[in-house]
Amino acid sequence: MRLSKISQGIIAAVIVIWIICLAALVINAAGKNDVDFPAKGALERNVTALDEQGLQLSALSMADIYGEEYVAGSFICPGATTESINQSLEVDAGELNLGAEGVPAGSSYLLLRTADGAAHFDEVDIDTVDFCSQPLEGYFNTYDLMPLGKYAEGGWALLF
Secondary structure, eight states: OOOOHHHHHHHHHHHHHHHHHHHHHHHHHHHOOTTOOTTTTHHHHHHHHHHHTTOSEEEEEHHHHHOTTEEEEEEEOTTOOHHHHHHHHOSOOGGGOOBTTBSOTTEEEEEEEETTOOEEEEEEETTTEESTTSOOOSOEETTSEEEEEEOTTSOEEEOO
């Protein structure tokens, strides 16, 4: 069976378009950098799921939520400045673009570190999850379960 000239042209055009699409996908994937953090908001989404299930107490592992590549984490509370974060956690917190007053009231950050030292920050609304009612110093193991309890105002807090 032989294809007509028009059919051959259509097939050639489809193949060329397919190759261009594949090349665009490869170029787009190569252009991604480590600044992108696809798991932003993952903790808040998981806590919202706890609410939807009607739970009052639970425990979450940050490694289960964000990925097993994150081996250490730290909570950064309101008032912490870029300088204090850089010094106490040995990380570049410049990407947070904090003003002189530091982390604003009503916000906190979860800092996640990989074994090779890469750091990612996830901003967390304190009204959703309050890490800072009993702040932790330094880093914790992200594989550990973190107990959470729901408080009367509707948010969640770490229980220790």
